[in-house]
Amino acid sequence: MSAGVPSGVSLDPVPEPICGIETDARRLAEYIAGTERQLAALPPAPDRAPHDRDRAVAVHARARRARRVFLARHTETVYGMLTDGLARTVRLADLVYEAADRFPGLVPTRAQMAAERRFVQAEKEGREIDQGIFCGAVLRSPTAGRHLVETMLTPTPRALTLLDGFRTEGRIELDTVYLERRGVAGHIEFRNAGRLNAEDDRLITDLETAVDLVLLDEAVKVGVLRGGTVDHPKYRGRRVFSAGVNLTDLRDGRISFIEFLLGRELGYVNKMLRGLRTAPSPGDWCERSVGKPWIGAVDTFAIGGGMQLLLVLDHVIAEENAYISLPAAEEGIVPGLGNLRLTRLTGARLARQVVLGGRRIAATEPEARYVCDAVVPAEDMDGAVDRAVEALRAPAVSANRHMLTVAEEPLDLYRAYLAEFAVVQAERTYAPDVLAKVERRWQERERRRAARGSVR
Structure with a gap:
């Protein structure tokens, strides 16, 4: 076990994308499936003890590293496949969920995001960070990014x-x-x-x-x-x-x-x-x-x-x-x-x-x-x-x-x-300081509301 890695966390090497898109996508899907099994073996996010949270953070970090490595090689190919070679306009939300279906493990599925929405921000897995990594990679590409920007400028x-x-x-x-x-x-x-x-x-x-x-x-x-x-x-x-x-x-x-x-x-x-x-x-x-x-x-x-x-x-x-x-x-x-x-x-x-x-x-x-x-x-x-x-x-x-x-x-x-914003903002919305600030503001608002109610 390497220093700084919680016990119980596998250190299987992140798969390097060295083959064609289909083979690399399959290897990524298998790797992410393994990280999901590790997360599933932990208590649900709201019930995790500090050592369990540390394990979850380490697992997510490995999964995100694998996604970044895959996207560094295949972003334009992925986007081309999702848009039929740029011939089809796919709005952002549809693009993300079509990517989840076409490339398992690359981004969260609709079911995973629906499960996230049951929790307050501090008790989620933080899967929107994975969406941010994907969107950031697409926007970073001059070809795919420009096509997505122009797609989002069309009428709804x-x-x-x-x-x-x-x-x-x-x-x-x-x-x-x-x-x-x-x-x-x-x-x-x-x-x-x-x-x-x-x-x-x-x-x-x-x-x-x-x-x-x-x-x-x-x-x-x-x-x-x-x-x-x-x-x-x-x-x-x-x-x-x-x-x-x-x-x-x-x-x-x-x-x-x-x-x-x-x-x-x-x-x-x-x-x-x-x-x-x-x-x-x-x-x-x-x-x-x-x-x-x-x-x-x-x-x-x-x-x-x-x-x-x-x-x-x-x-x-x-x-x-x-x-x-x-x-x-x-x-x-x-x-x-x-x-x-x-x-x-x-x-x-x-x-x-x-x-x-x-x-x-x-x-x-x-x-x-x-x-x-x-x-x-x-x-x-x-x-x-x-x-x-x-x-x-x-x-x-x-x-x-x-x-x-x-x-x-x-x-x-x-x-x-x-x-850059896509990645940074997704991470900031799950940062401990942000979560603590919004919790304090919420508690202060609830105290003021209770005080107004007692006066009435």
């Missing part, structure tokens, strides 16, 4: 189903989002009222649908994002832009890696920045896509993921008492693509103060001008939005914003960042 089936109704009625109400066409503007309002418009899996799905509809409706020339009124005792009846990721859902294991943490960046956020891919045929991007300018109206605050959204918008209006922040240091996770985009707007020093030091920027501070274009009294917000819509509706705006994106964030730069 749900949006295509709802499009005719939206064109006719000019409005649509989803579970957590309300979309209405007013003149030439498509107004998207966040309505996750009980959670300070925080992002969760439902809101992410609804937002992508709404963004698709804004981009597909020819009568809409400009998109507008704004938070609706909320029910939180401290802010009841006030508009709030966004409280970022719902940390309670993260603690409870309900924030998914594929659909939320990675799918958000590849989905509606990237669609707002780059536009919607509407034609599969080769050609210039402008000939097979539709992009429109976006306005953000920030009431009260834009925290975390809310502030990240501002970094891809073309015009941001903040209410004079609002503030913005990226509390990555407090939460312990990576703030999406904020680390890539914030530096471009603010410069490196201020970006580090915000991301690493947790600096909160009030709308009235001079530094807010790097993110916000206008700061107005609350009563003038509607008028400021209307004026911005009028200024951005000109046909030349879409063409020029596309060229600004090409210059500022080339697709390959975005892809390379996202490849």
Whole structure:
């Protein structure tokens, strides 16, 4: 037994991929099946003693090493087989689960992920890390990664189903989002009222649908994002832009890696920045896509993921008492693509103060001008939005914003960042410090809730 390896953990050598894809895939499947037997011999994750947890960590580490070694040689072949030689577009979630079926052991199966969802984050096996390793490898490939990015820029089936109704009625109400066409503007309002418009899996799905509809409706020339009124005792009846990721859902294991943490960046956020891919045929991007300018109206605050959204918008209006922040240091996770985009707007020093030091920027501070274009009294917000819509509706705006994106964030730069993000973010969501922080926040919230109940 080598030093540092818990007793009872096999040290069978990781299979080196030295043959063809089929043979190497079979050898990987056999190896991973062995690691799964070792995990199954341990108590369930919530019941493991410290020495059992150490064994599980060692087993997972060996399995992940085997997956990385396999992907280092075969990523483009795997992706080609899953997409029929890049002829078929497969959205991210389907891609991951098709890979699980076609290459056993490479990524978790649907059944394994369903079993994970029964537990809070701290009691899971951490199989989303394995999804992150696979997605990172795909995105790291210039060929496969670009194909996946472009696939995720296509309209969702749900949006295509709802499009005719939206064109006719000019409005649509989803579970957590309300979309209405007013003149030439498509107004998207966040309505996750009980959670300070925080992002969760439902809101992410609804937002992508709404963004698709804004981009597909020819009568809409400009998109507008704004938070609706909320029910939180401290802010009841006030508009709030966004409280970022719902940390309670993260603690409870309900924030998914594929659909939320990675799918958000590849989905509606990237669609707002780059536009919607509407034609599969080769050609210039402008000939097979539709992009429109976006306005953000920030009431009260834009925290975390809310502030990240501002970094891809073309015009941001903040209410004079609002503030913005990226509390990555407090939460312990990576703030999406904020680390890539914030530096471009603010410069490196201020970006580090915000991301690493947790600096909160009030709308009235001079530094807010790097993110916000206008700061107005609350009563003038509607008028400021209307004026911005009028200024951005000109046909030349879409063409020029596309060229600004090409210059500022080339697709390959975005892809390379996202490849690293996929792995780092998956690991951070299971890091002990993150789990401890979200547990403390959850306990504090429960104590406050109990205190309010006792007063009543």
